[in-house]
Amino acid sequence: MCEGKAGCILEVQSQQSSRLAPSPTGALHLGNARTFLVNWAMARQRGWQLHFRMEDLDGPRLKPWAAQESIDVLRWLGIEWDGPIVTQSDDLGPYVQALQHFVAQRQAYSCELTRAEIEAAASAPHGNEHEQRFPPSLRPSDSERPASFCPESEMNWRFVVNPGPVEFVDGFAGHQNPDPSETVGDFVVWTKRGQPAYQLAVVVDDARFGVTDIVRGDDLLDSAARQLLLYRALGLGPEPRYTHLPLVLGADGRRLAKRHGDTRLATYRDAGVLPERIVGLLAFWCGITPSRQALSAGEFVEGFCLDRLPDSPTVFTCKDHQWLIEPS
Numbered sequence: 001m002c003e004g005k006a007g008c009i010l011e012v013q014s015q016q017s018s019r020l021a022p023s024p025t026g027a028l029h030l031g032n033a034r035t036f037l038v039n040w041a042m043a044r045q046r047g048w049q050l051h052f053r054m055e056d057l058d059g060p061r062l063k064p065w066a067a068q069e070s071i072d073v074l075r076w077l078g079i080e081w082d083g084p085i086v087t088q089s090d091d092l093g094p095y096v097q098a099l100q101h102f103v104a105q106r107q108a109y110s111c112e113l114t115r116a117e118i119e120a121a122a123s124a125p126h127g128n129e130h131e132q133r134f135p136p137s138l139r140p141s142d143s144e145r146p147a148s149f150c151p152e153s154e155m156n157w158r159f160v161v162n163p164g165p166v167e168f169v170d171g172f173a174g175h176q177n178p179d180p181s182e183t184v185g186d187f188v189v190w191t192k193r194g195q196p197a198y199q200l201a202v203v204v205d206d207a208r209f210g211v212t213d214i215v216r217g218d219d220l221l222d223s224a225a226r227q228l229l230l231y232r233a234l235g236l237g238p239e240p241r242y243t244h245l246p247l248v249l250g251a252d253g254r255r256l257a258k259r260h261g262d263t264r265l266a267t268y269r270d271a272g273v274l275p276e277r278i279v280g281l282l283a284f285w286c287g288i289t290p291s292r293q294a295l296s297a298g299e300f301v302e303g304f305c306l307d308r309l310p311d312s313p314t315v316f317t318c319k320d321h322q323w324l325i326e327p328s
Helices: 030-046 066-077 093-104 115-120 198-208 218-233 265-270 275-285 297-303 318-325
Strands: 017-020 049-054 085-087 108-111 156-159 168-170 174-176 187-190 213-217 241-245
Touching (some): 017 030, 030 049, 030 241, 030 265, 030 275, 093 187, 093 218, 108 187, 168 218, 187 198
Parallel strands (some): 213 241
Antiparallel strands (some): 168 174
């Protein structure tokens, strides 16, 4: 066992490992399945340990049925993992410990500003379409920042982001050097609901469980730089390797969602669609097969090659849906 600067107990693992980390905010759909199946195939091909983590810290968006359903449908597809399922909400202690370290080092501060107040700041343009940029002009001075952290404070806590690029090489997207100070600024690491924000929670958990390789959708590519900043501020290492995969989109070019029809795995399962047809469609999308054909999860692993995965997003079409539901 060893400790990072924050005193967080870390597991030393000589073996490479990855994780499946669904969030129970809704049903898993075909796009989620493609990412999880690729993650699982890479782990099995390369001899990684594969953990399962339920990321259930998204407060009001959580659905009480979604956690068990996600477990059930992944097993139905033929995906398995190593060891017990870890649920984030079971133990908030490690996240509190990390936040206390940031506060003690003057790397985090409480913030009561609303979205409207941040938008009203003349020097606070939007960093991207999903998230406001929090500029340094709104940051309290060192002397104004609290010297300690109380989890029951009912305030957001933000991490201090200094200017400069964060360089890393993504296993699919290649060399990256974003500057989080220009895109998002000081980002939230603890929410007023009394829970860690996504960026902090995943960093602490990935370090605790020795995760070395992270495979996920490229909608999270801009999160990698923030997470690396947290790794470094906590003195954690080695830093994980990231592989961000292009998303599955609807015919309108937007991320696959309810507006594109019912693409939930549970819906196909309950309609009698065989898991081999789902896996076969995903294999076609991943360049494993030249056409849609039924395939087992084991055959997916045998045929998968990351180099054959298309560089551009996959588009789910009516033909894909019709092939799934046609009689076997």
